[in-house]
Amino acid sequence: MSTALALPVPSSGESLSRYIDQVHRFPVLGAEEEYVLANAFREHGDVEAARRLVTSHLRLVVKIASGYRGYGLPLSDLISEGNLGLMTAVRKFEPDRGFRLSTYAMWWIKAAIQEYILRSWSLVKLGTSAAQKKLFFGLARLKRKLGEIGGGDLRPENVTAIARTLDVPESDVVEVNRRLAQPVASLNAPVSLEGTAEAQDFLADDRPSVEDVLVERGEAARRSALLRQAMDILNERERAILAARRLSATPRLLEDLAGEYGVSRERIRQIEERAFQKVARRVLELAAAA
Numbered sequence: 001m002s003t004a005l006a007l008p009v010p011s012s013g014e015s016l017s018r019y020i021d022q023v024h025r026f027p028v029l030g031a032e033e034e035y036v037l038a039n040a041f042r043e044h045g046d047v048e049a050a051r052r053l054v055t056s057h058l059r060l061v062v063k064i065a066s067g068y069r070g071y072g073l074p075l076s077d078l079i080s081e082g083n084l085g086l087m088t089a090v091r092k093f094e095p096d097r098g099f100r101l102s103t104y105a106m107w108w109i110k111a112a113i114q115e116y117i118l119r120s121w122s123l124v125k126l127g128t129s130a131a132q133k134k135l136f137f138g139l140a141r142l143k144r145k146l147g148e149i150g151g152g153d154l155r156p157e158n159v160t161a162i163a164r165t166l167d168v169p170e171s172d173v174v175e176v177n178r179r180l181a182q183p184v185a186s187l188n189a190p191v192s193l194e195g196t197a198e199a200q201d202f203l204a205d206d207r208p209s210v211e212d213v214l215v216e217r218g219e220a221a222r223r224s225a226l227l228r229q230a231m232d233i234l235n236e237r238e239r240a241i242l243a244a245r246r247l248s249a250t251p252r253l254l255e256d257l258a259g260e261y262g263v264s265r266e267r268i269r270q271i272e273e274r275a276f277q278k279v280a281r282r283v284l285e286l287a288a289a290a
Contacts, residue, residue, distance in 0.1 A: 007051075008022050008023065010075075016075060016076050019079075023055070023058035023059050026055040027056060029052070029053070029056045034056075034100065035095045037052055037053050038093055038101065041053065041090070050090055053093075054083075054087060054090055057102060060086070060102055060105065060109065062079055062082075064109050064113065065078035065079045065081075065082045065113055081112045082113050085108040085110070085111060085113065086105050088112070089107075093105070114133060135166050135172060135173065138166060139162065139177060146161060153178070154173065154174070154177055159173050226286050226287060227279070227283065230279045230282035230286060231279060233279070233282050237261065238274070238278075241261075241272050241275060242272060242275040246276060254268050254269060
């Protein structure tokens with residue numbers, strides 16, 4: 001239906017102002033004329049009747065969309081989504097039920113805009129249950145009512161009051177309030193007027209470079225080779241005890257080694273310490289000679 005109607009399209013900047021001026025020039029329909037047009041579209045598929053119904057309510061979309069500007073999304077996008085909701089309302093409208101199209105369409109327009117905000121506002125998906133939507137879109141109003149200003153955490157008593165009013169868990173109130181104060185931004189968001197640069201282009205990569213990785217890998221291999229050479233100066237028992245105590249992912253207890261070698265815990269400690277000092281001196285000698 002949207003293609004056939006050839007409606008004006010909202011865009012940003014100065015063009016948006018022209019769009020708003022344009023939609024306010026479309027005539028407002030009286031109750032009887034609206035009824036006739038709605039029946040013509042419903043019973044005979046009269047596209048021109050649908051177009052007149054839609055255009056007469058475009059100003060309503062602008063008004064409703066303007067109430068959602070606080071979520072940081074372009075007003076032109078909010079209006080476009082609201083227009084889709086309006087067209088759905090026109091398609092489903094039943095004039096014989098006795099109420100005006102504006103009353104019926106208002107709910108479809110709000111639903112379309114709210115769904116768009118929930119999809120677009122955050123990369124981390126927000127809850128979409130009725131209670132969670134009510135919390136997301138009602139939190140700011142309740143905060144103002146309770147005198148909460150700023151982007152910090154809510155006072156505990158106000159968290160409780162909001163949770164009770166909206167019938168949601170207090171943890172949800174805290175989480176949504178923090179998300180609204182610090183919305184998640186896309187790494188692909190443009191940061192230049194030309195749109196050629198994205199936020200991710202200015203993030204520092206903390207990972208080591210390929211060159212650094214190769215150097216570190218080579219240095220680790222060199223240290224391992226020096227250690228293996230230095231261990232050759234130890235006798236078999238010294239080598240086994242040092243490896244069990246200093247070179248194992250799970251060092252063995254002094255008591256275990258003392259039982260294995262039939263000596264005291266203190267003797268095992270002395271052997272370990274002497275072997276370590278011998279290896280350390282030998283490593284330094286080999287490194288200096290390299």
